[in-house]
Amino acid sequence: MNRSSYGWNVLLFVLTFFTLTFQDDIFRLPYLNFATISEIFRVRTPYSFSLLGILFCHEMGHYLAARYYGIKSTLPYFLPVPFSPVGTMGAVIRIKEPIRNKIQLFDIGIWGPAMSLVLSIPCIVIGLYNSQLVSLAERTAILQARPELMDIHFGDSILTYLLSQKILGPFDSSLFTVEYNPLAFAGWVGLLITALNLLPFGQLDGGHVVYSLAGEGYRKWIYYLFSVFLLLSLWNYSWILWGLLIYYFIRVEHPFVPDASYPIGKFRKIFGWGMLLSFLLIFPISPITVVSSSGTKSSLGEDLWNILLEVFSK
Numbered sequence: 001m002n003r004s005s006y007g008w009n010v011l012l013f014v015l016t017f018f019t020l021t022f023q024d025d026i027f028r029l030p031y032l033n034f035a036t037i038s039e040i041f042r043v044r045t046p047y048s049f050s051l052l053g054i055l056f057c058h059e060m061g062h063y064l065a066a067r068y069y070g071i072k073s074t075l076p077y078f079l080p081v082p083f084s085p086v087g088t089m090g091a092v093i094r095i096k097e098p099i100r101n102k103i104q105l106f107d108i109g110i111w112g113p114a115m116s117l118v119l120s121i122p123c124i125v126i127g128l129y130n131s132q133l134v135s136l137a138e139r140t141a142i143l144q145a146r147p148e149l150m151d152i153h154f155g156d157s158i159l160t161y162l163l164s165q166k167i168l169g170p171f172d173s174s175l176f177t178v179e180y181n182p183l184a185f186a187g188w189v190g191l192l193i194t195a196l197n198l199l200p201f202g203q204l205d206g207g208h209v210v211y212s213l214a215g216e217g218y219r220k221w222i223y224y225l226f227s228v229f230l231l232l233s234l235w236n237y238s239w240i241l242w243g244l245l246i247y248y249f250i251r252v253e254h255p256f257v258p259d260a261s262y263p264i265g266k267f268r269k270i271f272g273w274g275m276l277l278s279f280l281l282i283f284p285i286s287p288i289t290v291v292s293s294s295g296t297k298s299s300l301g302e303d304l305w306n307i308l309l310e311v312f313s314k
Contacts, residue, residue, distance in 0.1 A: 006075070008077065009074075009075045009076065009077060009078075012077055012078045012079070012080065013052075013076075013078050015078070015080040016052065016078035016079065016080040016087075016088050016091075017048055017052060018080070019080040019081055019082045019083075019087040019088060020044070020047065020048035020051055020052065020080075020086075020087040020088055021040070021041060021044045021045055021047075021048040021087075022040060022044070022082075022087075023044075023082065023083060023084040023085070023086075023087045024082060024083050024084050025040060026082045027082065043182065044182060045182075046181075046182040046183050046186070047182035047183065047185055047186045048087070048186075050123050050182070050183055050186035050187070050190075051088070051186040051189055051190060052078075053119065054116050054119045054120055054123070054186065054187075054189075054190040054193075055076070055078065055088070055090055055091045055116070055190075055193070056076060056091070057115040057116065057119055058090075058091070058112045058113065058115050058116035058193070058194070058197075059075075059076035059091045059092070059093050059112060060076070060115070061111030061112040061113075061114060061115035061116075062093050062108055062109075062111060062112040062205075063075065063076065063093050064111070065104075065107045065108045065111045066093075066095060066108050068107070069100075069104045069107070069108075071095060071096075071097055071099060071100075071104065071108070072095075072096040072097050073093050073094060073095045073096055074093050074094045074096065075093065076091045076092070076093050077091060077092050077093070077094075078090075078091045079091060079092070084152075085152055085154075085185075085288070086189055090193050095108070099257055100257075100258070101257065101258050101259060101260035101261070102211070102212040102215070102257055102258070102259055102260055102264060103212075103260040103264050103268070104260075105208050105211070105212050105257050106208065106209060106212035106213070106264055106268055106272060107268075108208065109205045109206075109207075109208025109209050109212065110205065110208070110209050110271065110272060110275055112197065112205050113194045113197050113198050113205045113206070113275060114271075114275060116190050116193060116194045116197075117191070117194050117275075117278060117282070119190065120186075120187045120188075120190030120191045120194060121159075121187065121191075122187070123183050123184065123186050123187030123190060124160065124163060124183075124184050124187025124188055124190075124191065125163060125167070125187070126183060126184075127180060127181050127182070127183035127184025127185070127186070127187055128163055128164060128167040128168060128178070128180075128184050129167060130181045130183070130184070131168065131178055131179060131180050131181045131184050132168070132178075132179050133168055133171055133176040133177070133178060133179070134176065134177055134178075134179045135175065135176060136174075136175055136176060136177055137175070139151055139177070139291075143291065143292065147292075150290055150291065150292050151290070151291040151292075152288060152289070152290055152291070153177055153288070153289045153290075153291060154178075154180065154185075154188060154284075154287070154288060155236075155284040155285065155286040155287050155288065155289065156173070156284060157191065157195070157281060157282045157283055157284045158280070158281045158282075159191070159281040159282050160188060160191065160282075160284070161173070164178050191282045192282075192284065192287055194282060195279055195282045195283040195284070196242075198275065198276065198278070198279040198283075199229070199246070199279075200222070200225065200276065201222070201226060201229075201246050201250060201251070201252050201253075202246060202250040202251035202252060202253065202254060203250055203251065203254070203255075204246075204250060206276065206279065207250075207254050208254070209272045209275060209276060210254075210272075210276060211254035211257070212257075212264060212268075212272065213264070213268075213269060213272045213273065215259070216256075218254075219253055222252055222253055223252060226243075226246070226247075226252045229243065229246075230243045232285060235285045235286055236285060236286040236287070236289075238287070238288075
């Protein structure tokens with residue numbers, strides 16, 4: 001790798017650290033005094049350092065597996081986004097030559113999400129012990145008093161729901177929400193990024209893994225699975241955008257990769273299906289919901305669910 005490539009890696013890493021730390025406040029930095037900047041830095045650096053570590057280890061899982069097989073690849077390119085609440089779109093590496101068989105594809109694909117999963121869980125567990133519950137009624141009252149404000153709710157996966165109930169609860173999630181501390185939020189974002197990468201389509205990590213496990217036969221059913229994924233837009237309309245990205249850019253089907261000269265083995269099969277099953281535990285159906293003074297508009301899926309509940313409760 002030449003020196004200019006390293007320069008881009010370092011520059012994007014530094015920029016991502018600033019967008020994670022300051023987010024949309026980055027546009028106000030010239031107008032803020034030193035004390036305010038120092039306070040923002042102090043409060044948010046646990047989040048930025050933790051998430052950078054999760055993202056770095058995710059991409060290095062891919063990179064080191066590729067280098068193990070002698071496949072040329074770049075170091076991670078981080079993707080800064082100067083907006084709240086996350087501050088990044090993750091990171092990527094670029095594989096610079098073809099992957100030669102499904103064993104290499106499996107190992108390169110799985111070690112990224114495996115690393116970010118292993119690091120995200122302790123972050124959210126430790127962080128939850130320093131987080132707190134907030135009354136939804138109090139938040140609603142604040143929004144009604146100040147209509148110009150908006151609140152952001154971070155949705156639960158099965159895992160985050162169980163962890164928050166165990167550590168902070170038990171509590172009624174219709175009355176209270178969890179206000180994550182910076183470390184817990186880094187873990188939440190890390191789990192979200194891991195879940196998105198484990199979607200079993202195209203060139204996503206989950207696409208690499210499921211194609212390595214199921215082979216060419218998976219083309220018979222992958223579009224049915226994609227149709228089920230599109231149904232998630234009934235609960236959160238952001239999945240429509242993800243569906244378009246997958247269909248037109250990431251692709252639903254994986255490109256052909258030759259089989260290895262021998263099977264991928266029992267360990268890889270258990271490891272692979274285990275990671276794909278972990279997706280069910282860490283995937284939030286509605287990751288982020290914006291709430292205004294008029295409240296949260298229910299989705300079509302929620303309306304249908306409430307109607308069914310009313311019908312069967314009579």
